Amino acid sequence: MLSLSRRKFIQGAAAYGLAASFFLSNTALAKWPSKLFSVDKKKDFIKEIFGDAAIEESALIQIKAPEIAENGAVVPVSVQSSLPNVESVSILVDQNPRPLAAQFVMRPANRSNIATRLKLAESSQVIAVVKSDGKLYSSTKNIKVTIGGCGG
Amino acid sequence: MKNSIRVRTEQKAEVTEVKMLIRHPMETGLRKDSKTGELVPAHFITEVVCKHNDADVFTAYWGIAVSKNPFLSFTLDEVKPGDVLAISWQDNKGGSDSVVVDI
Structure with missing residues (x-):
């Protein structure tokens, strides 16, 4: 007992x-920063998400993605950067209803290479913003979509 | 239930490449059901946490733009034999899953 x-x-x-x-x-x-992910595309979303900090274009960031995506529901996008001490990588799609697609916060690394698949509502610019040594750098790529990613 | 996370690792020259697939509907909350015409409620992964031997590699915050059954790949430095990788996710409805794999 x-x-x-x-x-x-x-x-x-x-x-x-x-x-x-x-x-x-x-x-x-x-x-989870719900505020950032609910920012609307009609606003000045870069400012809403990253604040007033200056964002510099950088050739050290490479976005790999198809120039023409047949199916907007599944678009492979990869972001490679060789910037030093990368703290975060954000991927935005400017024509999506909610532009911020993903944000990776990582332990500082000198090389970052991330690949994922995104939905694109229509032809868009994909913007990668990388935080390195406390500064923001960006790179953009245009992707044409023939069938949108939001259909039922 | 079978684990929703599938992980594959591959040793490259300098780094280890990790590829993973998560089974998840990733509903945006903006899509209409084709039969009823009503909005399908949002159901998507908000966070993916990846740890290499208990040290954080990254935390990924995801929005609704990540595709259904998300795919993610990344590279890891300084991997030794016997290292473990722990991956977990959470969604907006409180669902979660995790997996631990040997590299």
Whole structure:
């Protein structure tokens, strides 16, 4: 009898610990910048997202993507940069209803290479903004879309 | 249920390339259901966290523009045999999943 209740107690404690750690990790991660991702394309979105900081064009950032995308729902986009101490990489699509597509916050690295697939509502400029040594650098690429990515 | 994250790593000359696929609908909340004409509620991944041996590699914040069943690839420096990679995601509805793989 004693051993049974003890086991139950241990199980309960373990479950509680698990739940607590889950809750903790959840709150620690809950910092998704919803404000940035809800910025509308009709506004001056670069300013809304990055503030007044100057953004310099840089040849050290390369965006790889098809010039003509047949299907706007799946457009492979990769961003490569050889800037020093890259802290974050943001990818924006200027004609999407919500221009900010993705933002990667990373431990400072001298080389960053990210590839993903994005939805493009229509032909757009894809803008990559890289934060390096505390400064912002950007590069753009035009992508033509024949079928939009927002159809049902 | 089968894990929603599939990871593949490949050792290149200097770096290790990591490719991953996550099974997720990534609904924007702007799309209309073709039958009912009603908006399909937004359901998308907001965060992907990647750790290399407990050290953060990156946290990706995603908006609705990331494609359905998202694909992501990146490169890792200084990978030794026996290293582990932990990847987890969370979506806007509180869903989440994670995986730990040996490189």
